[in-house]
Amino acid sequence: MKAKFLTVITLGLLLVACSEDSKPTAAETTDNGSSTEDSSAEPVDYSKGRAMNKRLGKGINLGNAWDGASYYTCGTLKDDLDAEKTDSYVPLVPADSSYLNNMPSKQYNYGCADRLDSSWNNPIKDEYFQLVKSVGFNSVRIPVRWQHNSNPETHEVNPARLNGVMDDIKLAIDAGLAVVVSFHWYHEIMYAGNHATTNPDYYAKEKQHFAAIWSQVAAKAEALNFPDSMLVWDILNEPTFVNTDILNDVMMTGYDAIRAAAPGKTIMFEAHHAAKFGDLGALKLPKDGNIIFSGHYYEPYTYSHQGHGYACKGDDAYANTAKTDMKNYVALAKKLYPDVNGGNIPMNMGEFSVTSQYGGCGKQGPSDKMRAKWAQTTIEAAEMYDVSWHYWALAGVGGFEAYDKQNNTWYPGFPMAFGL
Structure with a gap:
């Protein structure tokens, strides 16, 4: 049993879907970076990755826990810049407030309080x-x-963080659950990557840190003898690099570090614009049959993210195009990364969900009945093409959750919507 550190601080504004970053910025929408010209159509034997993907099957995220932040104990870089401090560790390049608001004043929050999985x-x-x-x-x-x-x-x-996550992996495996562990909210490397031209040294140092972290994490799991058949490493959640070359450079940095430490583990890749399925063409994947491509799906955002940047129209905004979308995504995957046995690279839907009337819109948000319908329709479309999935999320994610942790019960329509 790992130690849990509780906080009484209310952080409701933080408890939102992980996909908050998945809305493309103006800079990102000018060029999606997708290209089939550099992607090899040479078939690869994906039997290992396919077997692991089948084992993942129906899944759910345990979000806003280990991915939480304790930045309020030390402040953010934006706070420092607003106060005209000049000793910031980040080079004073043109400010990207979307990142600086989410980066701590002290590098990686080192030396400040760490509430582990209880920060939020x-x-x-x-x-x-x-x-x-x-x-x-x-x-x-x-x-x-x-x-x-x-x-x-x-x-x-x-x-404490490393050991705590390993404890949770063990609890999951002991319960008979396969596990995907994803590197979330690495704002520092996103920032560094998007300023690699103006400050290459900072970018190089951030990549070094990224690789060192993955080497430690993967090696620790190997030392604990977690079976290859039960654990997947997801390199980087929802990349927001504007430059495609940087995206691939960072992804391969993580891949190389993981593969060196864990030769038998399945490794998961995500693409441009915060893990859009349609941006698979932006990736240059290694010829490794033990990998999975993961996309996130919240289409249309006008329905799924009401109260999180989109108008509160409730069920009137309902729409679902998953059947057509999944068909197109799989066709693209087969074209870019065919399997020697037919088909395509294994695919996972790492996040998908709809906010509820308990979220940012209050009673004006989507009803449980319709968000359950959206989830069921999306799942049916994914499973038609053998796409594994992980719903966002179980509990405590600002209205996107399927389970009411206060009353220890599933929200109406769940878990039936999952086909369980």
């Missing part, structure tokens, strides 16, 4: 794993802000 007052309860297994899920996805409280000089991952 939504710790992963040990009993969640049995709950998830009991209703029929095959796997869980655990988002982790690995750089949080890591050492900028030695690159050491915070030991």
Whole structure:
């Protein structure tokens, strides 16, 4: 049983879907970076990745826990710049407030309080794993802000964070659940990558930190003998690099570090514009049959993200084009990355969800009945093409959750919408 550190601080504004970054910025929408010209159509034997993807099957995220942040204990870089401090560790290039608002004043928040998986007052309860297994899920996805409280000089991952996540992996595996562990909210490397031209040294140092973290995490899991058949490493959640070359450089940096430490583990890749399925062409994937491509799906955002940047129209905004979308995504994957046995690279829908009337719109948000319908329709479309999936999320994610942790019950329409 790992230690849990509770906080009484209310952070409702933080408890939103992980896909908050998935709305493309103006800079990103000018060029999606997708190209089939550089992607090899040479077939690869994806039997290992396909077997792992089948094992993942029906899954759910345990979000806003290990991916939470304790920045309020030290402040943010934006706070420093607003106060005209000049000793910031980030080069004073043109400010990207979307990143600086989410980066701590002290590098990686090192030396400040680390509330581990309780920073957003939504710790992963040990009993969640049995709950998830009991209703029929095959796997869980655990988002982790690995750089949080890591050492900028030695690159050491915070030991309590590392051990705590490993405890949760063990709890999941002991419950019979496969696990995807994803590197979330690495704003520092996004910022560095988008300023690689003006400050290449900073970008190089951030890549070094990224690789060192993955080497430690993967090696720790190997030392604990977690079976290859039960654990997947997701390199980087929802990349927002404007430049396609930087996207691939960062992804391959993570891939190389993981593969060196964990030769038998399945590795997951995400693409441009915060993991859009349609941006698979932006990636240059290695000829490794033990990989999975993961996309996130919240289409249309005018329905799924009401109150999170979109108007509150409730069920009047309902729409679902998943059947057509999935067909197109799979056709693209087959064209770019065919399997020697037919088909295409294994595909996973790592996040998908709709906010509710309990979220940012209050009673004006989508009803449980219709968001359950949206989830069921999306799942049916994914499963038609053997796409594994992880719903966002179980509990405590600002209205996107399927489970009411306060009353220990599923919201109306769930978990039936999952086909369980």
